[in-house]
Amino acid sequence: MDSTAHTFKSNALEALGDTRLQDALGRLGHGFPVKRKAAVERMPEFEALRDAARDIKDHVLGHLDFYLERFEARVHERGGHVHWCADAAAARETIVGICRAAGARTVTKAKSMIGEEIAINEHLAAAGIEPVETDLGEYIIQLRREPPSHLIAPAIHLAKGDVAEAFRNEHKQFPGDRPLDEPRNLLDEARSVLRERFLAADVGLTGANMLIAETGSIVLVTNEGNADLTHTLPRVHVVVASIEKVVPTLEDATAVLRVLARSATGQEMSVYNTFVTGPRRPDDPDGPDEFHVVLLDNGRSAMLGSEFHDMLRCIRCGACLNHCPVYRSVGGHAYGWVYSGPMGKVLVPNLIGIENAGDLPNASTLCGRCEEVCPMRIPLPRMLRDWRERQFDRGLGPAPARYALKAWAFLARRPALYRRVTALQAAMLGALGRRRGAFRHMPLAGGWTAARDLPAPQGRTFQQMWSDRGGPRS
């Protein structure tokens, strides 16, 4: 998918004026965050579970080569195949190749963010193979030909009327005047349409929430059961997963699962957690004959050891999106690429380059809510500041911001001058703003004052008041 991350500001402006989107985002605010809070309150050990989950991922990242090799060996022992792919193009080619070899006409898919990242649907379609998304939200946005707007609720930006319209346009096999007013009607229709697709598919393509080195298993987490029909019914199961998804043991995977659903939807546990190990066994009455794991790097190894290393702990729960004041104002599409919200702002520049990421690192108030709720304790605000620094170092920010920062840096390195200039500024602005207490307009800060008033200072700087009170000088 082509990125529009570089036009975040205009994307965001458009989103703010979209009343249907704003209604949907309002619903989000009353949903996931409230449920997460309740789930956390029911689990006295939650903070300890977060620490444990973080420590597991940190341990893995320090020994990623070892655990990937063990995982691969286990998959081989079980009769599965592992395909190492350095980038999106290699992964696409591999997946299309497996589908072609299987003579596939249709591929059912369980929602996979890596699938979005490598735009696999477009490439399957170009190869004459029909991809069918089976997660309800993902199916809806596939019909509407748009990208997901949330990690775990891809159609969260839509109203039921939008879904009904998409179904009327695409499901021509049903009477045009059928009732589609209620979510229940829409779900029942999707269930019946997709049930046929599940049964007819040649290949099932899933992501993986985790890979387990101990057993060569892949972990699939859904509430709908779509991933299970996707990997059980077709002849071939293909898993696409990025390399940082590996964990050592079943117990380690269990530890991560204990924080995943609680952080994501506020469920104690998702309905279906499935540990898939290899293809169908000789006596099995069902399951695929072939089992393939496509292991994708696509920029992850370059993040190891960098200031963005901790981002590789992310388990894609969506808690940071649900609690972000910016995400909740503009929704996922404004971010312009596959990943949105705080995690997207940190990850996307790593994947498509900071020069293509535009204002993403600045689309944050640095309020810190994302880090507070992140089950893996990823320091997202710190990493956003790191991206801002990199943008500055590479001359990528807007020119006025760069000049202002340079001017500030000049002053900040000269304390005596800094004190004189800020004292003068505080005195002037204090005198000018005494009557109203705030400024409606401010030269050089028109963008800031366009939407709010600038409070007037009281006439003296903090340092002046500190020394008046006899505070020690450091």
Add this chain to the structure above:
Amino acid sequence: MTDSRAATLGAIRAALGRGPLPDQETAALEARLANPAAGVVPGRGRVDAEARIALFIAEAERVSATTARVAGPEAVPAVVARFLREHNLPSTVKLAPDPQVRSIPWSQQSALTVTEGHGEKDDVVGVTGAFCGVAETGTLVLLSGPESPSTLDFLPDTHIALVPAARIFGTYEEAWERVRAERGADGLPRAVHWITGPSRTADIEQTLLLGAHGPRRLHVVIVDARAP
């Protein structure tokens, strides 16, 4: 393919600022894999047997599963027949070829028509035997295989699962321990299913609806051992 494998592993090692791990460190990691340790285990599930069963029932019902507890296998057919009647469901039932399910005297209930096999397109009600239950979250653990086809857990509209009361454990860790003990260290079946309530989605306007792609109903029958 070999090239990209070497390239990825090489990139990881370069980024971590080292070559392949020294033998001593590899041995420590091998030991960690060979002796999987439980980490933080919530206290909720670590209670005595009766409290475990009560917790399992409470947690399963919280997520919209229904439950019944019966004194022994001979009581199961009547409970199943009643459940189907109460929900206006057909009385044709597909059974998993599982010893636990086979031990039930199904023929006692002439109201039920039973067949055996894996799940198919038109199956409406499936009955399977769970490997165990986990009280912590009211979760069933099912192991795929000839006796427990995955298709029977997912295709029918109604899933009825039997679990012996003595096999309701407190925590997931106990379930893994039991899998390893009974199936051997390399004994994972093709699929281990943890199932917590019936299928659901909230993808349309965050409205929670049951029965997305998997079963609309999950009924768990907890079977106590026959009195000696």
